[in-house]
Amino acid sequence: xxxxxxxxxxxxxxxxxxxxxxxxxxxxxxxxxxxxxxxxxxxxxxxxxxxxxxxxxxxxxxxxxxxxxxxxxxxxxxxxxxxxxxxxxxxxxxxxxxxxxxxxxxxxxxxxxxxxxxxxxxxxxxxxxxxxxxxxxxxxxxxxxxxxxxxxxxxxxxxxxxxxxxxxxxxxxxxxxxxxxxxxxxxxxxxxxxxxxxxxxxxxxxxxxxxxxxxxxxxxxxxxxxxxxxxxxxx
Amino acid sequence: xxxxxxxxxxxxxxxxxxxxxxxxxxxxxxxxxxxxxxxxxxxxxxxxxxxxxxxxxxxxxxxxxxxxxxxxxxxxxxxxxxxxxxxxxxxxxxxxxxxxxxxxxxxxxxxxxxxxxxxxxxxxxxxxxxxxxxxxxxxxxxxxxxxxxxxxxxxxxxxxxxxxxxxxxxxxxxxxxxxxxxxxxxxxxxxxxxxxxxxxxxxxxxxxxxxxxxxxxxxxxxxxxxxxxxxxxxxxxxxxxxxxxxxxxxxxxxxxxxxxxxxxxxxxxxxxxxxxxxxxxxxxxxxxxxxxxxxxxxxxxxxxxxxxxxxxxxxxxxxxxxxxxxxxxxxxxxxxxxxxxxxxxxxxxxxxxxxxxxxxxxxxxxxxxxxxxxxxxxxxxxxxxxxxxxxxxxxxxxxxxxxxxxxxxxxxxxxxxxxxxxxxxxxxxxxxxxxxxxxxxxxxxxxxxxxxxxxxxxxxxxxxxxxxxxxxxxxxxxxxxxxxxxxxxxxxxxxxxxxxxxxxxxxxxxxxxxxxxxxxxxxxxxxxxxxx
Numbered sequence: 001x002x003x004x005x006x007x008x009x010x011x012x013x014x015x016x017x018x019x020x021x022x023x024x025x026x027x028x029x030x031x032x033x034x035x036x037x038x039x040x041x042x043x044x045x046x047x048x049x050x051x052x053x054x055x056x057x058x059x060x061x062x063x064x065x066x067x068x069x070x071x072x073x074x075x076x077x078x079x080x081x082x083x084x085x086x087x088x089x090x091x092x093x094x095x096x097x098x099x100x101x102x103x104x105x106x107x108x109x110x111x112x113x114x115x116x117x118x119x120x121x122x123x124x125x126x127x128x129x130x131x132x133x134x135x136x137x138x139x140x141x142x143x144x145x146x147x148x149x150x151x152x153x154x155x156x157x158x159x160x161x162x163x164x165x166x167x168x169x170x171x172x173x174x175x176x177x178x179x180x181x182x183x184x185x186x187x188x189x190x191x192x193x194x195x196x197x198x199x200x201x202x203x204x205x206x207x208x209x210x211x212x213x214x215x216x217x218x219x220x221x222x223x224x225x226x227x228x229x230x231x232x233x234x235x
Numbered sequence: 236x237x238x239x240x241x242x243x244x245x246x247x248x249x250x251x252x253x254x255x256x257x258x259x260x261x262x263x264x265x266x267x268x269x270x271x272x273x274x275x276x277x278x279x280x281x282x283x284x285x286x287x288x289x290x291x292x293x294x295x296x297x298x299x300x301x302x303x304x305x306x307x308x309x310x311x312x313x314x315x316x317x318x319x320x321x322x323x324x325x326x327x328x329x330x331x332x333x334x335x336x337x338x339x340x341x342x343x344x345x346x347x348x349x350x351x352x353x354x355x356x357x358x359x360x361x362x363x364x365x366x367x368x369x370x371x372x373x374x375x376x377x378x379x380x381x382x383x384x385x386x387x388x389x390x391x392x393x394x395x396x397x398x399x400x401x402x403x404x405x406x407x408x409x410x411x412x413x414x415x416x417x418x419x420x421x422x423x424x425x426x427x428x429x430x431x432x433x434x435x436x437x438x439x440x441x442x443x444x445x446x447x448x449x450x451x452x453x454x455x456x457x458x459x460x461x462x463x464x465x466x467x468x469x470x471x472x473x474x475x476x477x478x479x480x481x482x483x484x485x486x487x488x489x490x491x492x493x494x495x496x497x498x499x500x501x502x503x504x505x506x507x508x509x510x511x512x513x514x515x516x517x518x519x520x521x522x523x524x525x526x527x528x529x530x531x532x533x534x535x536x537x538x539x540x541x542x543x544x545x546x547x548x549x550x551x552x553x554x555x556x557x558x559x560x561x562x563x564x565x566x567x568x569x570x571x572x573x574x575x576x577x578x579x580x581x582x583x584x585x586x587x588x589x590x591x592x593x594x595x596x597x598x599x600x601x602x603x604x605x606x607x608x609x610x611x612x613x614x615x616x617x618x619x620x621x622x623x624x625x626x627x628x629x630x631x632x633x634x635x636x637x638x639x640x641x642x643x644x645x646x647x648x649x650x651x652x653x654x655x656x657x658x659x660x661x662x663x664x665x666x667x668x669x670x671x672x673x674x675x676x677x678x679x680x681x682x683x684x685x686x687x688x689x690x691x692x693x694x695x696x697x698x699x700x701x702x703x704x705x706x707x708x709x710x711x712x713x714x715x716x717x718x719x720x721x722x723x724x725x726x727x728x729x730x731x732x733x734x735x736x737x738x739x740x741x742x743x744x745x746x747x748x749x750x751x752x753x754x755x756x757x758x759x760x761x762x763x764x765x766x767x
Contacts, residue, residue: 088544098623128520
């Protein structure tokens with residue numbers, strides 16, 4: 001589904017991501033963990049075509065994001081760490097805007113909006129301007145927008161920040177269902193307990209370099225993910 | 236603390252002068268100096284030059300008959316109107332809507348310091364505009380009447396008084412708009428409507444200013460006696476400029492008192508307004524039939540929604556939308572008369588009226604520059620167009636199209652009205668219709684190019700890209716200069732080749748430049764946008 005090969009991205013003289021390679025298969029929830037400034041967001045932004053990378057290759061179902069970004073972008077959805085959406089639109093207008101870009105037929109989009117907005121308890125607020133939304137509501141709107149076009153791959157940067165416990169729980173369920181249906185999720189998080197329970201695979205990044213990756217069992221063994229992470233960080 | 240906050244705000248205002256966003260690095264000292272020379276040339280050269288000419292036309296006559304106070308009253312009045320007009324539209328958003336409000340209020344900074352910093356920003360903007368009137372007025376007076384100590388010191392005090400009056404007017408209006416906005420649903424349009432009434436009043440005064448000034452100069456004695464008798468305060472205001480210590484002291488005291496009053500009102504209401512979420516009721520969502528749009532249609536609608544949601548954006552970048560149709564009506568009614576007068580004045584230059592009216596339509600077209608700040612207004616949400624499956628060139632075309640549509644449609648009406656009444660040959664009339672439309676296209680495309688080349692994405696106040704960026708300065712004043720050049724070159728040499736060829740050459744130039752810039756936007760511009 002998503003193949004990252006030897007990804008390198010430099011800002012000035014600092015290598016934010018250094019020769020990073022990962023392969024995310026259909027059906028996998030892939031967690032991406034690391035300390036602040038480790039290179040998680042840079043990697044995710046490179047995957048979704050926001051950042052131009054210096055070396056390496058990123059392919060989504062065999063298509064290079066660099067060579068054919070549009071084909072790639074049609075296959076994934078992205079939720080950034082801070083849901084800066086269009087404040088001047090209402091929630092429903094934003095969802096319709098995204099749906100128009102993905103050319104989702106009217107009936108299909110309405111059904112999906114009804115389903116996901118109902119699930120995340122945002123239906124009543126869809127007519128409100130996004131500027132009136134709380135952080136959590138914006139995050140919910142970004143989640144609905146991401147699920148709207150049934151993407152094969154969903155890339156999320158700290159998706160649980162700002163969500164209330166119920167919405168967090170629902171999002172985890174949605175993630176699992178998405179992957180059970182053949183999709184894949186690649187997301188970063190600092191909440192190691194969530195990663196441990198939710199992820200099929202996990203990658204740990206430190207100073208731009210991948211220091212450990214694999215199935216949850218392979219990475220943590222008999223320890224907790226937190227113990228392994230702290231141990232690796234200390235090395 | 237205050238110094239730090241003011242420095243932060245000024246850094247934001249002049250950020251594009253110091254920082255090259257395209258190459259993500261600070262500009263060289265020479266480039267910074269160049270930008271500031273350009274800025275000063277625009278402010279001092281264009282506005283300052285205009286008011287120096289006005290001061291020179293009034294000062295000697297009024298000073299000679301002992302009516303220097305009337306001269307200062309008139310120039311001071313113009314400075315207050317211009318200064319208030321210049322800063323009135325940023326006082327509301329600058330004082331209450333800055334995005335760093337929550338951050339600053341959460342820090343150990345006294346609220347009064349935050350207000351003072353924001354007021355200083357409003358003050359500096361107003362003072363900058365007022366200075367373009369008052370500095371030439373004072374210098375011309377000192378040269379004409381002689382620079383005594385009293386005249387120089389009181390003149391400087393008068394300048395300070397004028398700038399504080401501008402600040403007070405802007406702050407009061409900002410406060411009123413803020414109070415009203417909290418209770419309104421369609422606040423964008425109502426703010427625009429209220430502001431437009433202000434603009435209409437401004438332009439009525441502006442267009443009648445020349446006649447009024449002439450009338451006042453000719454009947455200075457009568458008006459002087461009337462003003463002095465009816466409003467001694469106005470007389471004292473003018474006397475301050477003449478070097479009257481008592482008048483200066485009274486005005487300083489009154490201005491200080493007024494400032495204290497406004498300060499008390501602002502500091503008491505600031506927190507409530509700045510942190511209010513509005514008292515309008517919640518709109519309940521009801522599912523409605525959806526009309527599907529193409530990606531380009533969706534992007535175009537998005538740009539229109541952004542434009543109509545923001546009063547500052549509409550007022551600062553969309554005045555042409557109203558001025559062009561207003562001018563169309565004016566030309567339809569008075570066009571023939573204006574054209575005949577122009578043709579008589581420039582009798583040796585055939586079809587001069589057609590060219591000059593054409594240039595005036597281009598000037599009005601320059602009042603629309605909504606495409607320029609639209610890249611910067613993406614701000615932190617730029618990840619949306621960058622991560623969605625839509626080409627960057629389509630995004631840029633949507634931004635350009637908004638300006639093209641909002642300018643070309645009213646312009647079509649204006650050129651038809653103008654061509655209908657201007658006495659000229661058919662080819663000239665045809666070119667009179669084509670050229671302003673081509674100029675509108677060029678203006679929109681070049682505006683987007685400027686926006687892509689000089690973006691400001693990490694603003695805390697949307698006025699930074701809308702009103703204070705280098706890109707907007709270039710497109711607005713560049714458009715004015717181009718329109719003036721269009722008229723001026725014809726009067727200098729263009730008439731020798733005739734209006735048809737002259738307009739044809741300009742039309743061809745705008746068409747070719749538009750195509751080149753469109754090509755650039757589709758290729759390098761799109762790449763630059765993707766890399767922002």
